[in-house]
Amino acid sequence: MEEKPKGTTVEVDGIEVTVALDPANDYELVECAVIANDPARTVEEQNRAYVRRVRLILGDAHDRVMRELREAHGGELEPATVADFVARVTARVAEAKN
Numbered sequence: 545m546e547e548k549p550k551g552t553t554v555e556v557d558g559i560e561v562t563v564a565l566d567p568a569n570d571y572e573l574v575e576c577a578v579i580a581n582d583p584a585r586t587v588e589e590q591n592r593a594y595v596r597r598v599r600l601i602l603g604d605a606h607d608r609v610m611r612e613l614r615e616a617h618g619g620e621l622e623p624a625t626v627a628d629f630v631a632r633v634t635a636r637v638a639e640a641k642n
Contacts, residue, residue: 551603554636556629559612561605566641567634572600598630 551564567573579585579593602609613629614621 552637552640554633554640556632556636557616559609559616559629561602561609561633563601563633563637564603565600567601567637568641570600573597576600598626601630601634 551562553560553562555561565573576593576597580590580597582590585593599606609629610621610626613625617625
């Protein structure tokens with residue numbers, strides 16, 4: 545019997561993701577947000593924090609999700625596409641927990 549991943553499973557744009565952490569209450573995500581929005585940080589530090597946030601939210605599904613998003617957008621994967629997708633995943637996780 546296959547063990548289901550722990551967390552909240554949501555679907556956005558036909559892509560299923562299981563989010564293991566609570567995006568509304570996770571220290572590492574807060575830390576990423578602080579760095580990404582700190583004007584005293586370099587652009588490189590801010591970008592690194594944003595990428596880490598995406599990886600934390602998508603977890604083990606990160607690479608698969610990036611492939612599926614790229615395929616769904618004609619081979620291109622713009623940062624705005626990823627940002628929109630992750631925001632909607634986070635919102636669906638919040639809805640599922642309520």
